[in-house]
Amino acid sequence: MTLIRSNAARADQEAILPPENLDALRDSGLMGLLVPQKYGGLEATMHDFAATARTLASACLSTAMVWTMHISQSDVVACWAGNELRENLLPRIAAGTEYLASVTTEGGRGSDLFTADTGVRHTAEHVEFSGRNAPVVTGGRHADGFLITLRAHNEAQPHEVSLVYASRDQLSLTESGAWNPMGMRGTESGGLEISGRVPLAQVVGEQGKFRDIARESMVPTSHIGWSACWLGAAEGAFRELLRWLRRPGRSGGPDLSSELLYERLGRIRVDLDLVSAYLHRVCDCVSAARVRGESLAAPKAQLRLNALKLAASELTFRTVDSMVQTAGMSNGYSRAAPLALERIFRDLRSARLNHSNDRMWPATGALALLDPSIDLL
Known part of the structure; x- marks a missing residue:
């Protein structure tokens, strides 16, 4: 907490997520807060989640929001991923070696969570996508993996959305646009253009649902x-x-x-x-x-x-x-x-x-x- 609090002004001034803040969270075990114990996580309660977020935010709101978004993504994996993906990914999350970023915004439609424009192409064993433009990806520059919303297939309706996990090394990532907002500057939530090809087992939940x-x-x-x-x-x-x-003896004020x-x-x-x-x-x-x-x-x-x-x-x-x-x-x-x-x-x-x-x-x-x-x- 002392480190994160001491970096709050710097994060704001430089519009960056200080790497040492993320390293401290990785080392703390908190990245696996909602991960089940059988995968090495803390299996904490919703009340624990809220209390930890409050504590972190009292030191640095930007860092707390980055962590909170990761915890939300890890809960999705724990609750909805198939066995193969859970067995592979959840232990890494619990160990702090996998920071997950969320990719739900899309250029042209803003923050509508329930629709997607970019579709996926299906092969026998993989899904492929290209040109997925996300104007805001919280902490995306630092992420080890991403949960990405995509149209279930190229002929699907915009509301037929699938969620796909992809590790950084499975993607082509291009930064798009400068991150220079009024506030929340330390989340370093710049845009990304994303293309990739991942195994079908990395589709989270039912396709289109x-x-x-x-x-x-x-x-x-x-x-x-x-x-x-x-x-x-x-x-x-x-x-x-x-x-x-x-x-x-304070100077000024009411x-x-x-x-x-x-x-x-x-x-x-x-x-x-x-x-x-x-x-x-x-x-x-x-x-x-x-x-x-x-x-x-x-x-x-x-x-x-x-x-x-x-x-x-x-x-x-x-x-x-x-x-x-x-x-x-x-x-x-x-x-x-x-x-x-x-x-x-x-x-x-x-x-x-x-x-x-x-x-x-x-x-x-x-x-x-x-x-x-x-x-x-």
């Missing part, structure tokens, strides 16, 4: 992991703000007897508590559904997962916006401020764009029509 994988695994773990990261970054910032406010200060701090605390409580309840629901073998594709479950992402992305940003206002121009808004609020503000502004809320709010409203009982969590 990626939607099932997404609803049962990728969406639940992504929404839990992202929300935990955003919460961890915001609560870490709040912790630092409170320490600064209570520091004897009067500790101010009613306006009390109101702002109260609102921040309530928003953080609300996100934390909902995160815990969604972890409970996902864990219970998996134990009982119940599907998470039902409207009620999807509503709750969407609500978590929407609430966490909007409320955590609101808290940091209020923290900047509280600390003021010199102590909060400035890059030279004693608090890292300016960086976290920029990072958390991306939360609503990550699988855009503009797409998720209408989808959530449509799901609400399918749950007339209004069975609230």
Whole structure:
């Protein structure tokens, strides 16, 4: 944690994922957090996953998000890959030698998770694809392997999507576009153009049925992991703000007897508590559904997962916006401020764009029509 925290400013300034951060995660055993113990993993719970993401994000949100995306991909392999691929890949993930990147975005269609333009060509033993353009691949430059969404075959409909695992040495990779965003700079999420040929055994799940994988695994773990990261970054910032406010003889900032200060701090605390409580309840629901073998594709479950992402992305940003206002121009808004609020503000502004809320709010409203009982969590 000390190393990752000390590299947070550098990761932001240079727009890189510091290799030593990834090395530390590889060495820690955390890359196999959700991998079953029989493959050498920790077989941790959803609550463990969320707690670890929060802790990492309090040190460096970018590094935590890279790790969270990897954990989501590893869960997909554990739950959906065939025996041959699981036996080959999961021990490497658990040992920290396989960092998995997700390739779901595509040039021309943006972040629509459930469609794909680039198709695969089938041979007797392989699938081949070329020119798969992905404008955003989190940590792609450092990945050992990739989970890639592709149209099930060249004549398939865009919604007939397959998921394919490919190791780096099975691919031709060309970097496309510079990575120079406002925030989340340390995720080093530049674009890639990808071509490759892999054995049929590396198709994950049933061909053309990626939607099932997404609803049962990728969406639940992504929404839990992202929300935990955003919460961890915001609560870490709040912790630092409170320490600064209570520091004897501090220079500048609000009067500790101010009613306006009390109101702002109260609102921040309530928003953080609300996100934390909902995160815990969604972890409970996902864990219970998996134990009982119940599907998470039902409207009620999807509503709750969407609500978590929407609430966490909007409320955590609101808290940091209020923290900047509280600390003021010199102590909060400035890059030279004693608090890292300016960086976290920029990072958390991306939360609503990550699988855009503009797409998720209408989808959530449509799901609400399918749950007339209004069975609230």
